[in-house]
Amino acid sequence: MTTSGNLCLPADLWPKHYDLTIRTDLDKLEFAGFVNIQLDVKKATNSITFNTAGLTLADLTLATSAFSQPQVISADSLHLDVVNGRATIPLPFTLETGSIAQLKIGFKAPLTDVLKGYYRSAWENNGRTEYYALTQFEPTDARYAFPCWDEPIYKATFSITLVSRGDTVNLSNMPTLSENIYSDSTSSETALWLAKHFTDVTSPEDKWKITVFETTPPMSTYIVAFANGSFAYIEDSYTSPLSQTIRPLRIYGTPDLIGQARFSLDVTKKVLPLYEQLFGIEYPLPKLDTLIASDFAAGAMENWGLITGRAVFYLLNPNSNDVGVKRRIARGQSHEIAHMWFGNITTMAWWDYLYLNEGFASLVGEVFMMERAFPEFQADAGFITRELSGALNLDAKLSSHPVEVNIPSANMIGQLFDQLSYYKAASVLRMLSHFIGEDKFLKGVSEYLKKHLYGSTTTEDLWNGIGSVTGMDITSMMDAWVKKKGFPVVTVTEDADGIQVRQDRFLASGLGVGEDNKTIWTIPLNVVTTTPNGDKVVDSTALLNTRDTFIPLDTSKPFKLNAGTIGFFRVLYTPERLLTITREVAKGKASIFSLEDRMGLINDSLAFAKAGLAPISGLLDLIHACRNETEYLVWLSISQVFSDIVSAWWENPNAVALLNNFRRDLFMPLVKKLGYNYEDNEDLQTRELRTLAITQAAEAGQPEVVNELRQYFRASLSTGDISTITDELRPITFRIAAKFGGQAEWDKMADIALKSTSPSDAGAAIIGVTSFADDLMIEKTFSLIEEDCRDQDILRFFQGMGDNLKHRRLLSVRFREHYDMFMKRVEGTFSLQYTVVMSHESLTTFQDVRETEEFFKDKDTSSYKMTLDQVLETIRNKATWIQRSTEGLLAWFETRQSIL
Template sequence: MASDAHRLPTNVVATHYDLTICTDLEKLRFYGSATVHLDVVAETPSIEFHSFGLTLHDLTITSSALTESQSYTGSAVQLNKDNERATVSLASSLPAGSSAQLKLGFEAELTGSMIGYYRSSWKDGDTTKYYALTQFEPTAARRAFPCWDEPALKSTFTVTLISRVGTTSLANMPSISEDMYTPNTAIDVPWLNQKLAELSKKDEKQWKITKFEKTPPMSTYIVAFANGVFEYKESAYKSPLSGKTRVLRVYATSDLINQVQWSLDVKEKIVPLYERVFDIEYPLPKLDTLIAHDFDAGAMENWGLITGRAAAFCVDPKKTSIRVKKQIAGIMSHEVAHMWFGNITTMQWWDYLYLNEGFASLMGEVVILDKVFPEWRVHSVFVSGHLARALKADANPSSHPIEVPCPDANMVNQIFDGLSYSKAASILRMLYQYAGDEKFMRGVSIYLKEHLFGNSVTEDLWKGIQSSTGLDIPHLMDNWVKKIGYPVVTVTEVEGGIQVRQDRFLDSGPVKPEDNETIWTIPLFVLTVSDKGEAIIDRQILLNEREKFIPLDTTKVFKVNTGTVGVYRVLYSDERLVKLAYEAVKHKSVLSLEDRMGLVLDAPAIAKAGLIQTSSALALIDAFRNETEFVVWTSIGETLSELTSVWGENDKVVELLRGFTRPLYAHLVERLGYNPVNGESVDDRELRINAITMAANAGEPGVIKELLARFAQFVESGDIDSDLERIIFKIAVENGGRAEFDKLRTAASNPTNPSQAISAILALGATRDEKLAAELFDTILDETRDQDVAYLLMGVASNSKFRVYGVKRFQENYDALEKRFDGNWTLQTIIRAVHSTVSTRESYTSVSEFFKTKDTSKYKMVLNQTLDAISAKASWVERSTNDILGWLETKGAKL
């Protein structure tokens, strides 16, 4: 590892940091000092650590192995901006087995970059106020303090925060003292001591010093601290393992504090459940959440101090949108899961990011959430959410394995995607179902306990689960984790049973032999029916070769991948697909809710790849027109929306698709109405929202009239149904002009809650007016908060009239956007968003040519996936337009 140009040498390791940070929210700067305790593992003539964007002062190295202190000025420290490191050459080598201390001061601006230690702002009346917080994952701790910034290099931390009186300071651990700063206060590093003396002389306002408890061993990317004028709401839970009571808080500025109760309530319910499931107590004395107005990601699992954007944690108590409540509960549970997966046990290197994110997605958003909100049917939602996302992302020729080499920081930033989160969660869910709930969870607990406060790799997880199940887990799972892609299982009916064959699935078309070398070990989860008509599920059949014969009675119902548990597509003959569709819609079908969802999701994807006709997928959807379950309609809606988007520049196909869609959803709107009914199920409430949204987007006149009337009421009174807010705003802009546009521009900048801001920003992109579309890029793009720019561009991309124009304006604004979002995730998100709907060869050529002159190293993976996605859609249009037209015209004649 020492020879890896992208990794720090291992001859010296940090064991403890004494870290002091002074935050000046008026000058928007921070000043710090660090004393880093080092162990010398191998003889070394130099010490190398990470530092980026910091001005370093008074660097001193002391060691018992040296005859006297080695002192260096800042100019003697070699700084390498390209690899974000500082190197100090020593007058004499430090011997192996010795210890040393690195002391230094540092300072930097509190920028609005949303990475490192940065500033966030909010409006208190007409006054703009600032506070500061951290975002270090994956490689930005080095922007806040000099450190050994790699996940395996765990240390303990003692943090001291110096701030102005009247503000609140937060860190990973609880505070143990808070004292006033005086000129007699001693700071370990002379430079910071002098700086504080200067600040206190120039400024009459008083400063205070807050000291925090020492942390357990932890990685730098989950270190966190913050300073500002915050309020909080508090709760607590009693540990089911030890009986200890721990404080739970949510901090926010005064404009948001009354919208945090839901987040706090969810956290209180889930933390003890995690302790029981893992049989490991939460190890810190407290668990805070800090809500930020400016945040690059959705949320971040800093140990003891979760952070996240307002839309991720705030619910307006007067307007309880079920979508927002479910989203927030999932995010909170996901971040709390990281307190175990990632914080107690941390991946050895970013190659193994999925050990953090895949588990947090599965545990947080399914296993634990199901115990708190069983009425949400999160196992079913997983199919239309994470699994669908995973299968779509991994059907791309430019996909990557879940466990992917990450040699440098540029690559690390690119793997926080649908594969590390959704595909990882999906393959773990597949193993969870194959091995059995109890055995799987026992194996996970073994894995965590064997790596408490340590680091792990894939093989460590497999070892834990293998010890509890007796299964050969590496044989089952390694290709799912280490190889790119996933299979399509082709089912051919033969005498006495079925012949099943696996090949890699690509949505760009039939796979080439050189791309079809992987053989996965596939749990087939085969459903058959007994003589009494009862479902029998064989969970033990594995396809671990290219082809296999399975004996069964093909005159009866059968299905592969029952429950839609496996991470693969299933290709049936057209005749069998029709039979499954008819079985699925029976009142008492042997096929489950998840089976119906799987059929609806698989058919259009397989059609996109050219393996069946797209008209077969439409016929399958048509067979489900009397479906009653929300989650199935969600899958149907996503398919119809995708088809309408892909053919968005073919007016004839779009209008026929809209004509096919309208009666499907108008029927549901007529049954469910527009207003919630006391005592109705969560499913019916969400189905109403989905049906109204789909009907409105398809141009159903009665629904549009109702939504416009509701927008008029919003204009008059400010009151709006939070469940329907997003589609009301979109329809108002789409069917309106300047007045509607300006109203929502105001709502975007001065919302009643964070969710409303997102709804308004998305809606602005729906305008059909050329002048207003130009205004989005001429002025509104610059005015929009950095964290919300992607939403603005998503709205434009969803507008078939202006999506190509949106790509053009993105290209014109590229240089400014690249500079604006240098170093964080947003640029990748924007690139994916702005190109997400274009689907012609002309667009492919335009985008490809544009990026040939750009430095794409920070988003190359996303760009390649984006180009492949455009190409696949273009091929689909070329292949299937006549097929779709023929089917829709015939269907229209029958309606």
């Protein structure tokens, strides 16, 4: 385990079992409980240090074989370390090595609306606000719910008892063992505790019940979960293909939401048996529940046996065919279910190795499993534009971090939940899988899991598992990819006999030099070319593991490196070769370059234009060459190019006008071909391409499309029924209606954003209410953000404001004016660092860099320092790009018709 200073608890005591009782009072919005912790003494000690935060502790008792009676320890004698969330008990005696100790601690705390620990969530029930309670412990917040050893390596079993009002539902990781209404005759430690501390348990008006759950397997505290509330559920089951065991599956939520959860349940039923077959390891718990939350900081959380997540990731109107929503639900739930193996059965030893959880869940859950369960979603190809591209962009910054990273401060743990831990990790594992073969890769992963069942692991354990199947030195090949930050660009020069390839670190500002260019990666080059008779062929054996090398090749024929865009690197060609490649790309499906190749070429060209390694004209030439493209995912990559360029030059009206003219020229033929009507029996790609084309044309200001969408919204205003607007078109319809709208449009969108029980509709309305051009309306939106929106939705409002070209600068101003309020609302959650990102990443001048640095210089940035550095670098790089390329951008539009 890699640690620094006293970041970790002393390793002299290890918890083996927790008996945990929690009483939840949703009327008083508080909870109380006690925990009995069995401890193995690994090393003699005269103190006990454990994690606790935000709890009021009662007196403790400690029982050991050295004393005939338990020792009572005053809570006043504890040494509290508030900064690190710890308490230390000084002992007047020594706990001897090999002995067993039993520590009992009572505690209580309010149920706050801070989205961590054990907290409350609100929902509207017939005009009345009601509450329920649930947990979010990852990474280090179990300590806010009960005293514990709150580090992943300290695996223990848990016996959980929940006490609640009789008309509510209790949930936890395991199935219910027993559930009884409390009475004076109830005999148990929990009953005695209730009778001693709570007079209301015997009140004839109140009925309190005690729910006892089965004991868990050994597990880390961050995946412990429990909840209490007025939940409804839908249910199904699946049959294990390994043992034929039938396991129940349920999705819980408040009664107003549960009717939209059927697709999520269908996904769960479909992928669970496939995972068992994939790994040859049966899902080990007797059930799997999912709880949909109205208030949730992350997207979802993989608590073992009780997945939790926000409504937008789980709900779909039963009458909707929205492909994007279905994909999001399927990928999200599959990701969380992958964690039942990656993270829950086998857990990283410390947060340095977070990618062993998140990288695998991203690759296996969002790509491998989607290709098997939902091939129509084109998950592997879609990964290139959505995940691979984002990870490359972040890792191109000097302020990046390695996938496996030493953690010098607990404040840094939350900052690691980013695109590098998730999607760079998934990308390099995807690259390894393709190189050695997916079957061998999955077999090696299965060996890794089986060897470390219920244990904790490091990177070397994974490489050893895969190496045992392949016989290869995986460590040597992969170390630089996970232990060094950054990635290479392979520069290609050529002559008649072949190509010279050289690797250097790629930076968003150019090539790395000096200390920033020392890493040598082992790069699978995957060279695609043609045989003498014109057949496509890929050389998957070519490796570059030195600074440079020569590869014999017939350069008179089309060729490309990184076939299929499998590798986590970029390829830089000469301008002459890029023009040849561009002409080949123009052939579309007839090209030797696959869908994935064409996407990768577009993404690389955008990156090189930003970094100053290629003129922006080459990027625009490539986009123009794709004007007859038919594949949705290539058009998605093209749309990202327009978003990035317009977002950089947004304060240059002439440049924006030219870019929007170009965008209209490209996307309007698709709108005219595909129309506005969606058919139930049409293929998913057609639906998504239509949505994308209409969206892009509308954002570019195409009058006929804008007018069509405005008509849709006006009709919905007159009838009060937004269901007349096709699901897929609601986001862009709301956005266009807002851009040209006033008070009536604002009132409608604000009402939907705050009150709709459809997450998709609420999300569309949030984007809409942040898209107004009218100054007065946008001020009303800021007031709504500050006073009325749920804390979990702040980022969605910020995202919408950041896309509003007229008012995006005002977002950073308002954020700074209300900094303390916003930081308080997201304190300690995953949202904290991203409020800084989304409020500032759209800025584009060197003056913005100076002002941002000045604002944050006296702030405590310890919880988002790494993210802030990345934001500043992003602004600085955009300012440099604008300075370098404005002339070339404008000049291209004078000659763009003559290139092909």
